[in-house]
Amino acid sequence: MLIIGAIIAAIATLLGVIISGVINYVVSKNQFNREKDWQRKQFVREKLETICQIIEEIDDWHRKLWSEALMFIQYGKKLEIGIKKIPTDRLSMLINFYAPALKPFLELISEEILSFGKALIIIINIDESGETKRQAIADLTITQESIRKICEAMTLASADLARKLA
Numbered sequence: 001m002l003i004i005g006a007i008i009a010a011i012a013t014l015l016g017v018i019i020s021g022v023i024n025y026v027v028s029k030n031q032f033n034r035e036k037d038w039q040r041k042q043f044v045r046e047k048l049e050t051i052c053q054i055i056e057e058i059d060d061w062h063r064k065l066w067s068e069a070l071m072f073i074q075y076g077k078k079l080e081i082g083i084k085k086i087p088t089d090r091l092s093m094l095i096n097f098y099a100p101a102l103k104p105f106l107e108l109i110s111e112e113i114l115s116f117g118k119a120l121i122i123i124i125n126i127d128e129s130g131e132t133k134r135q136a137i138a139d140l141t142i143t144q145e146s147i148r149k150i151c152e153a154m155t156l157a158s159a160d161l162a163r164k165l166a
Helices: 002-075 088-098 100-124 130-165
Strands: none
Touching (some): 002 088, 002 130, 100 130
8 A cells, every 4th residue: 555655646746747847838938939929029110110210211301302402493502412322222121021011102102202303303404494493393392292291101001010019
């Protein structure tokens, strides 16, 4: 009887160790997965924030350039804003990797940036005709306003994606 009691105690202890080991493994694995998921979401949120910063930079740059172009047309004031590379390639990469839902906006903004550049070239090379000036101002203003609206929509869509990650 004493031997059977010792065997039962050993088996019970062994079962307790196995059960607690399995429970500890499951809890640790779940905690690791939650932590990994949180880190991934945080990483994507940071990338969405970077996307918003680039969008803001694009919008600010075009507003400044637009106002400089108006001063150039109205008063002949030299364009003082320097050449600046807008990180559209980086924006494209970030959107393709981390926010594919923003791809339609990327195509729109790229088209409008090209249109803005073309309108600006026309303004720089403009002749003195009043009608041409008015048309150039109108084209540049419409394009700049379109860029502003697309940037605003992209920022809202990025914020919405970030909220969905919460």
